[in-house]
Amino acid sequence: MIRFVLVVATVVFGLNGPLRADSALPWPLVIGHRGASGLLPEHTVEAYALAIAQGAHFIEPDLVSTRDGVLIARHENELSDTTDVADKFPDRKTTRVIDGREVTGWFAEDFTIQEIRTLRAIQRLPFRDQSKNGKFGIPTFDEVLALVKRESVARGRSIGLYPETKHPTYHQSIGLALEAPLMGALERAGLTQKSDWVFIQSFEVENLRALNEMTGLRLVQLLGFGAETPFDQEARGTGLTYEDMITNVGLSDIAAYADGIGPWKVLIVPQDRDGNPFPATDLISRAHNVGLLVHAYTFRDEARYLMKPYNNDPVAEYQRFFSLGLDGVFTDFPYTAVRALP
Ligand code: G3P
Ligand code: CA
Secondary structure (H helix, E strand, O other): HHHHHHHHHHHHHHOOOOEEEEEEEOEEEEEEEEEOOOOOOOOHHHHOOOOHHOOEEEEEEEEEOOOOOOOEEOOOOOOOOEEEEEHHHHOOOOEEOOOOOOEEEHHHHHHOHHOOOOOOOOOOOOOOOOOOOOOOOOOEEEHHHHHHHHHHHOOOOOEEEEEEEEHHHHHHHOOOOOOHHHHHHHOOOOOOOOOEEEEEEEOOOOOHHHHHOOOOEEEEEEEOOOOOOOHHHHHHHOOOHHHHOOOOOHHHHOOOOEEEEEEEEOOOOOOOOOOOEOOOOOHHHHHHHHHOOOEEEEEEEOHHHHOOOHOOOOOOHHHHHHHHOOOOOEEEOHHHHHHHHO
């Protein structure tokens, strides 16, 4: 019977079942940040598929919720920077307080999934290709999962998923908590254990602590800069800052509920205001000492994002970080990161 199941699974999924870690994770990991978002409008099926075609090991959907509780892939719950919502629903503009800050625009939580399906993605950044604006839809998390499974089978290699819960405290406050639907979708896809190719990430702390009790999947604590405070910690008044979190004590605390950290790359190689780098910090080795992986964000080809010595040579920038022992990169240009792999 077991043999029969194995044969069927092999025929259906190929030798590496979709997202299943039959072998160790690649090192270092290439994570398609919002898909191949340097080339196509971010968080679209097309941008994720291109990242996979370019060799990304994982793709990264940021998640927010619709009014009817469906998880969709967007970097913000405010939709006007990356969709045509302002043209399609001009009268739905409003103002909300998100993470303690007033934001005016169009919010995913005010729209049903049916309405979201009428929207089309647009390119956020004016200096990137605008020719695909209006062509691609806004995917649900289920659709991203289906894409990853489909591509894993078609390519005969596991492709991982790296979802991020966006504004978890805010979503909880409006009755649209992200964690339960996220867990539900992953469980339905059979993704429940550490060996599965899934990392769940958050800039907040408490939802990761809660997720650590809910799932065996790997968790990653994202880290902002310096004196910034994760919003859930601000709301609780703990005073915990990202600066605190990268001390040895802070890293040990993170290791109690997470498997890795996701720092801004400048926390590894600091730079001055003009992009001139200082010597590397010891963050990677101190994180490794307490068993944490380190996946840094965000690597981009354009000269405006590169540190000064790497102007026009993004491969050299990746190689510098890989030589420091970095375990993975979030990149808008997976093709370039793959070229730089050791
Ligand atoms: O999640 C890693 C990186 O994506 C964090 O930055 O703002 O692009 O979600 P952001
Ligand atoms: Ca993200």
